[in-house]
Amino acid sequence: MEAFKGILEFMKRLPIQKALTNQHLVFRSHIKRLWENAKYDEESKTITSIVRLDGKDKPIIITEHLVREVFDFPDDENSPTKFPERMVKGCMLRMGYSGPLNSANYLKACFSKSYKFFIRSIVHALSHMKGGYDVMRDYQMNMVTALVLNKK
Secondary structure, X not given: OHHHHHHHHHHHXXXXXXXXXXXXXXXXXXXXXXXXXXXXXXXXXXXXXEEEEOOEEEEEEEOHHHHHHHXXXXXXXXXXXXXXXXXXXXXXXXXXXXXXXXXXXXXXHXXXXXXXXXXXXXXXXXXXXXXXXXXXXXXXXXXXXXXXXXXX
């Protein structure tokens, strides 16, 4: 546990700590119903769906602003979502990455021990993946870079 003490303290200071650690009781049937009825509107950049509330079907609209508000994300819609490749790879090297850098997939096993836990948390909490948690994609590495370098 001593090896993780520093990373646990670091995670407490993260701007997305609430998104990583806040737990709510969510039923699979609710998630299934939400996504069965979900539609993405490219023009307004919103997700609309139908949910059952008090026995009645009601439409809901999910926006980026709503997600930022619920999770207390400190950035805004104008914040970058991708960083220069050189910055990302430099951050990986600082984190002790020992695998190949010229790849679209990065192996969690190639990071130093304390960062493996951090990366696992990111992949589980902020990923659409249903498996393969030992591999990080480039967009996930951008998330990690933003957090490690404290960038918005």
